[in-house]
Amino acid sequence: MTTAPVLSLIHVLALGDPLFSNGVHWAELLIVLIKVVVAFAALMVSVMLMIWFERKVISDMQARIGPNRAGPWGLLQTLADGTKLFFKEDLMPDQADRFVFKLAPYLSLLPAFLAFTIVPVGGVVTVASHTFELQVADPPVGILFLLAMSSVSVYGVMLAGWSSGSKYPLLGSVRASAQMISYEAALGMSVVTVVLIAGTLSTRGIINAQSHTFFTSWNLIRTGVVPFVLFMIAITAELQRPPFDLAEADSELVGGFHTEYASIRFAMFFLAEFMNTITMSAVIVTLFLGGPDGPTAHLPVLSWLIPIGWFLGKTVVFLFVYVWLRAALPRLRYDQLMDLGWKILIPLSLGWVLLVAAVLVGGWWGAGIFLGMALGFGLLVRAVVVGKERDSDTGSLSADLPAPRALPGSDPGRAGRFDPSSPRTSGL
Amino acid sequence: MPAGLVSVHLLPLLGTSNLVDRLTFGVGATIVVLGAIGVVISRNPVHAALMLVMTLFGVAVLFVQEGANFLAAVQVIVYAGAIVVLFLFVIMFLGVDREENLAEEPLPLQRPLALGLMVLAIAGLLLLGIGSKWSIGPQSVAGPAAHQPGGDVAALGRSVFTTYLFPFEITAALLVIAVVGAVVLARRLRPPAEESSAGGVGGAAEDVGAAEDEGDDEDDEGIDSTEDMARSVAETVTARGRSDSDGTEAGP
Numbered sequence: 001m002t003t004a005p006v007l008s009l010i011h012v013l014a015l016g017d018p019l020f021s022n023g024v025h026w027a028e029l030l031i032v033l034i035k036v037v038v039a040f041a042a043l044m045v046s047v048m049l050m051i052w053f054e055r056k057v058i059s060d061m062q063a064r065i066g067p068n069r070a071g072p073w074g075l076l077q078t079l080a081d082g083t084k085l086f087f088k089e090d091l092m093p094d095q096a097d098r099f100v101f102k103l104a105p106y107l108s109l110l111p112a113f114l115a116f117t118i119v120p121v122g123g124v125v126t127v128a129s130h131t132f133e134l135q136v137a138d139p140p141v142g143i144l145f146l147l148a149m150s151s152v153s154v155y156g157v158m159l160a161g162w163s164s165g166s167k168y169p170l171l172g173s174v175r176a177s178a179q180m181i182s183y184e185a186a187l188g189m190s191v192v193t194v195v196l197i198a199g200t201l202s203t204r205g206i207i208n209a210q211s212h213t214f215f216t217s218w219n220l221i222r223t224g225v226v227p228f229v230l231f232m233i234a235i236t237a238e239l240q241r242p243p244f245d246l247a248e249a250d251s252e253l254v255g256g257f258h259t260e261y262a263s264i265r266f267a268m269f270f271l272a273e274f275m276n277t278i279t280m281s282a283v284i285v286t287l288f289l290g291g292p293d294g295p296t297a298h299l300p301v302l303s304w305l306i307p308i309g310w311f312l313g314k315t316v317v318f319l320f321v322y323v324w325l326r327a328a329l330p331r332l333r334y335d336q337l338m339d340l341g342w343k344i345l346i347p348l349s350l351g352w353v354l355l356v357a358a359v360l361v362g363g364w365w366g367a368g369i370f371l372g373m374a375l376g377f378g379l380l381v382r383a384v385v386v387g388k389e390r391d392s393d394t395g396s397l398s399a400d401l402p403a404p405r406a407l408p409g410s411d412p413g414r415a416g417r418f419d420p421s422s423p424r425t426s427g428l
Numbered sequence: 429m430p431a432g433l434v435s436v437h438l439l440p441l442l443g444t445s446n447l448v449d450r451l452t453f454g455v456g457a458t459i460v461v462l463g464a465i466g467v468v469i470s471r472n473p474v475h476a477a478l479m480l481v482m483t484l485f486g487v488a489v490l491f492v493q494e495g496a497n498f499l500a501a502v503q504v505i506v507y508a509g510a511i512v513v514l515f516l517f518v519i520m521f522l523g524v525d526r527e528e529n530l531a532e533e534p535l536p537l538q539r540p541l542a543l544g545l546m547v548l549a550i551a552g553l554l555l556l557g558i559g560s561k562w563s564i565g566p567q568s569v570a571g572p573a574a575h576q577p578g579g580d581v582a583a584l585g586r587s588v589f590t591t592y593l594f595p596f597e598i599t600a601a602l603l604v605i606a607v608v609g610a611v612v613l614a615r616r617l618r619p620p621a622e623e624s625s626a627g628g629v630g631g632a633a634e635d636v637g638a639a640e641d642e643g644d645d646e647d648d649e650g651i652d653s654t655e656d657m658a659r660s661v662a663e664t665v666t667a668r669g670r671s672d673s674d675g676t677e678a679g680p
Contacts, residue, residue, distance in 0.1 A: 158520075
């Protein structure tokens with residue numbers, strides 16, 4: 001055959017997929033189109049099932065029955081709700097910025113869709129001599145694309161709150177965007193550890209790097225569990241799921257950033273939220289649990305289904321964990337949220353990146369040097385703290401000096417800070 | 429030729445890869461220019477910021493077309509995801525998100541002068557672009573991204589951490605200086621009693637909370653004290669900047 005010149009843009013966008021190794025013809029375009037349609041449909045159906053699953057599990061945990069009217073076991077409840085929302089009146093606040101108000105739901109929904117495209121849901125399949133990966137797109141910067149989409153989704157929330165032109169949505173969107181920005185750093189850092197171990201940014205490459213042995217070759221073990229925990233916490237905050245759902249804290253802010261939205265526009269926010277939950281669960285599986293990796297058997301035709309089964313199984317575990325968190329944990333206070341993000345997650349993730357890098361470069365020596373430096377740094381911090389305590393002690397004794405500044409580490413007011421009647425703790 | 433499914437060459441349809449490249453460039457450039465024009469002519473600052481996001485996305489498309497995937501991703505993450513979000517933060521919190529009255533002109537000759545300067549600048553740029561290979565530095569320092577071992581990310585890493593290590597580190601130091609400067613400028617000495625409860629990012633959050641509660645009796649979106657808001661925004665900005673410079677220093 002004549003080697004067709006590879007279309008440069010498509011080449012760049014899907015470098016990893018063997019589908020494009022012979023150039024781009026109609027057949028390849030058709031396969032890509034089918035992949036997109038299948039992924040879209042699967043995502044929509046799984047959102048429907050996820051909403052049902054969440055309501056059912058929460059009901060069980062709270063000793064209720066939950067949705068049980070529409071369809072068997074209430075499976076069609078989401079469909080009924082969606083249909084109802086479709087026919088509701090579409091309200092627009094008087095003070096709203098009309099264009100941005102209409103734009104915001106799409107800005108929320110689109111990144112949620114796009115982020116899923118880089119998730120590898122299965123292995124490699126050959127149909128009619130076309131070999132392709134079971135994922136919509138495999139760009140060389142795969143995981144960065146996810147981070148980009150996650151940072152773009154801030155706009156939907158932020159603009160929805162602002163354009164509503166009313167008080168509670170604005171406060172909700174301020175909370176949401178501050179929270180998403182704060183936790184993005186820790187999120188990125190834990191992704192960096194995975195990228196360091198895998199040596200590639202492509203999600204397919206990250207999967208392949210974990211597929212030697214079951215479990216022990218997964219990044220969960222190879223990165224040393226800590227990045228996994230950090231990623232899990234940061235992603236929960238990114239998703240604004242409980243216990244980080246301050247943005248739509250219904251007891252304080254009515255509904256948060258989407259208070260003023262009604263009808264199908266509200267449904268779009270709802271859809272985006274659940275779609276993001278599913279996507280992020282799938283991303284956790286991809287980054288830390290080997291994606292579709294698992295023991296396979298050789299079936300006649302359907303052996304490609306087994307990796308998909310593994311992938312789905314692992315993802316459902318995380319979806320359950322999210323629901324469980326919602327049932328089990330109370331909402332964080334805003335200062336606790338910020339303290340956790342800036343003072344614990346970011347330093348820890350940064351330190352872990354350094355440790356992993358040191359081990360990768362220098363083996364045990366690297367780890368030893370890192371630990372030595374960490375010890376030295378800890379001693380230095382401790383010395384500074386002790387010195388400041390001394391300073392403040394002597395300062396309080398002399399009459400003409402102002403009262404001592406309380407230290408963050410030894411703040412006497414910190415332990416007893418929570419006071420429901422105080423406006424400071426009940427606010428944003 | 430792959431058997432099975434219809435495999436008609438797309439070449440008659442799309443011409444050479446050159447045409448696709450041109451098409452992509454055309455779309456990307458249109459987005460960039462339209463966004464830039466939108467930034468200038470929007471009356472509402474929030475709309476202007478959104479137009480800026482559009483421009484940045486257009487630039488990202490152009491980066492992808494050049495094979496600089498990493499730069500495209502970083503363009504979206506850093507500029508669209510962080511910097512413009514901060515613009516929006518400031519615009520929303522400071523309450524400048526109202527359309528300005530452009531009827532009164534502080535400088536009488538401003539508009540014709542701006543028009544003339546714009547025409548001059550564009551003409552100059554075009555002349556320089558057509559006439560000579562004018563640029564302020566070498567056009568390429570590492571060669572085309574497509575033929576690098578390890579792809580464009582590896583090429584960028586090698587350049588930044590070997591040949592251009594010093595400028596890179598100096599830039600990081602510059603960012604730290606900017607952050608320290610912002611902290612110094614934004615930090616306001618408060619009575620010591622208040623200081624103990626409001627320090628750092630958590631403190632900023634509490635300030636906002638306090639502003640919210642005090643503002644309940646007024647009608648203006650719950651923000652009555654611009655001063656409180658400005659302080660909280662400044663602290664958020666510096667906090668964000670800190671994380672950015674951290675990221676730069678501790679890059680891969």
